[in-house]
Amino acid sequence: MNKVVASAEEAVQDIANGSTIMLGGFGLCGIPENLIAALVKRGLMGLHTISNNMGVDGFGMGLMLEAGMIASHIGSYVGENRRLEQMVLKGELALTLIPQGTLAERIRAGGAGIPAFYTPTGLGTVVAEGKETREIGDRTYVLETALRADVALVKAWKGDRLGNLVYRKTARNFNPVMATAARVTIAEVEELVEPGELDPDHIVTPGIYVKRMVVGREYKKPIESRFIREKMAQAGGAA
Amino acid sequence: MNKVVASAEEAVQDIANGSTIMLGGFGLCGIPENLIAALVKRGLMGLHTISNNMGVDGFGMGLMLEAGMIASHIGSYVGENRRLEQMVLKGELALTLIPQGTLAERIRAGGAGIPAFYTPTGLGTVVAEGKETREIGDRTYVLETALRADVALVKAWKGDRLGNLVYRKTARNFNPVMATAARVTIAEVEELVEPGELDPDHIVTPGIYVKRMVVGREYKKPIESRFIREKMAQAGGAA
């Protein structure tokens, strides 16, 4: 069993225009940089993307946005893309913002065969408008449905050719859950290891969820917001 | 922050008669042997237990059954307890059997703040009797509700005093999910390590879920069903 293909270009070559695509990452952390580059290179159009953020101007999904590839987007926060506002206002892109935890749980449901679930999040807000609500016990909840995609593009730290993946620190974020919720999951890894090298107790994404893999050619990994210790001293804050 | 107590007896000393208790393990694998022994020693009565199995005669939860401590039980398979049948027939113990995946998902929901969800499992069977069903897309689903407990007793391999836990091989099973779904989670570990010794990328149960910990005094770990290679050759099977 060998799921590794030679290049990011080859990995994404059968994705069709108009596909629904999940992309892992939180901000610019743990995003599939190389697969995004390959998507942009292919010049796919009319994509429906699902991702917590949308990169920044000039990096990550921002490149897809600028290339006009995205027809609609579901996410929880898109504050770093100045171009986006105009596109939404002009009706060039349909934007749906939902709570981050509801986004994660809807994707988890999509991967886990749960078509719908009740959640307290968003009750009494615009998020609940038009949705069924229900009293269970002493609280009222909103009904939310599962999210699935044609393709999930995820970024892991190490992986083996069976598709087993591990992630590094907070670069894990949405990657493992998205890997479970697409018809075809494509993973890019920083390092390919031999099957058995990853301790079976440490594997986060079992290979069953991964259809295709590629070793990323390079990683820029920009840090979106620099708030380092010297600056903290001035601001009087920490976290 | 130090969640470690001196003994299993101390760890369970404030559990009340009539409590609802989740117990981790699958068969006799990964069960909280020492905490069960302490419960039996305390002679608690009228407990409502939630656990996939119920041990075997003379070991694990079988000891609780024999001591007459269990008033009701929710599980998915109890085939190894001969005493159970008589108790159920005599009305001494209320037994509810549910599908293993539904059991796991209901507990997960209890820990994750999801009060109810739809599942395809059990549709058209006794499991769905009296439950709401609903068409979503082209399939019909059953509504299932969250399970929570007063106390969860879980067994991990290693842990640190902050309550971070890792598990070994298939002894993981129901332990991590039950750790999330009780008011008080008590973990027994084979080995206590210093905070920082467990790689943060490898921790399965973050300490937030664990209230109290104890190092198990000894582990018997019997193997319930021996089907080793020699026997396979005779039977002509493997797995």
Added chain:
Amino acid sequence: MNGKERIARRIAREVKDGYYVNLGIGLPTMVAAYLPLGIDVIFQSENGMLGVGIPPLEDVADPDLINAGKQPVTEIAGSSYFASDESFAMIRGGHMDMSVLGAMQVDEQGNLANWTIPGKMVKGMGGAMDLVAGARRVIVAMEHQTKEGESRILRQCTLPLTGTHVVHDIVTELGWIRVTPDGLMLTEIAEGIGPAEVQARTEAKLAISPDLTAMVVV
């Protein structure tokens, strides 16, 4: 070669390279022993493992490493462990290519009964209801009749069901029976018997495939 072995050997031929498969306890477990050479198949065990290997030698059996039948197993290179909720998310989410289960009864609707007999002690359904609800393809592996000679393939199951409209194929020592929207169809038949005999030993109505072939169990 006895009937059970014939069933296991035939199903083994149905397993394709790259499949993820869950094998039920008992007869289905035997399928793993007869896989064609040169294919990579990964077995799941619903207690929380992918990449289930062969049973260990007795002196190295590890109580922390068992399958869903509670028997000691081994790892392969590339195994992984996960918790029960994640295991059934995998099963329910449609990620298993194939699930092979034993049965007490199957009927013309693809309904399956394999977990309880009223009046006898209730042991529980374990993971069977989740497996039939979630796997992409459900194959029933069972002997054609009970020890008393009664058909297990019925017009309608009489025992409490494990799932409705869930079985895709039934494999017995007598042949391969496909569940179609129009009912059951015999598509392969064991050597040495004819379709009329299979029907005689089956309560449900069997259509005979125009392409009926011999059930090859190499």
Added chain:
Amino acid sequence: MNGKERIARRIAREVKDGYYVNLGIGLPTMVAAYLPLGIDVIFQSENGMLGVGIPPLEDVADPDLINAGKQPVTEIAGSSYFASDESFAMIRGGHMDMSVLGAMQVDEQGNLANWTIPGKMVKGMGGAMDLVAGARRVIVAMEHQTKEGESRILRQCTLPLTGTHVVHDIVTELGWIRVTPDGLMLTEIAEGIGPAEVQARTEAKLAISPDLTAMVVV
């Protein structure tokens, strides 16, 4: 000591030994700098980390290790990482002892608005709606009035809500206001001003606690 610092310092005193706390972006983040000595508190970041440490020196900042504000952070001994679905299961499931968030508006019902202003660009709610729905105690940390001098503590929020009936306490540079079933109650007041002035700068009706004390911000 400016107003923001006063707010952060006062909330820091409310954090107890053994607490698990999520701090929102901006002002709430400052709370971590003023924790009492000798208490163990573990900070969660909803992008998937427990045990968030102080910011790193610039030359060792790790792009794979950031908080929810997308700023580089460090580990403590005993940190752990998990995926977004697990992070929000933790939050929604009621496991966080405290969540401290900023706000644009809070009202007498404990309703909170902190994610969008109609007519301005919609950036998104991120994890705020989940945090207010899930944390055991939600404390709003904000300056009492807008830069234009308008009250942020209203009879009824006018901006789109983040959550309804979710806020337990409001802390501003002027005092501590508890949300009770009967409305808002001023329980602590900053040095140098009186209850009448706080009320004058607040649109909502404030009950004055019979046990009103000075807001200590050591």
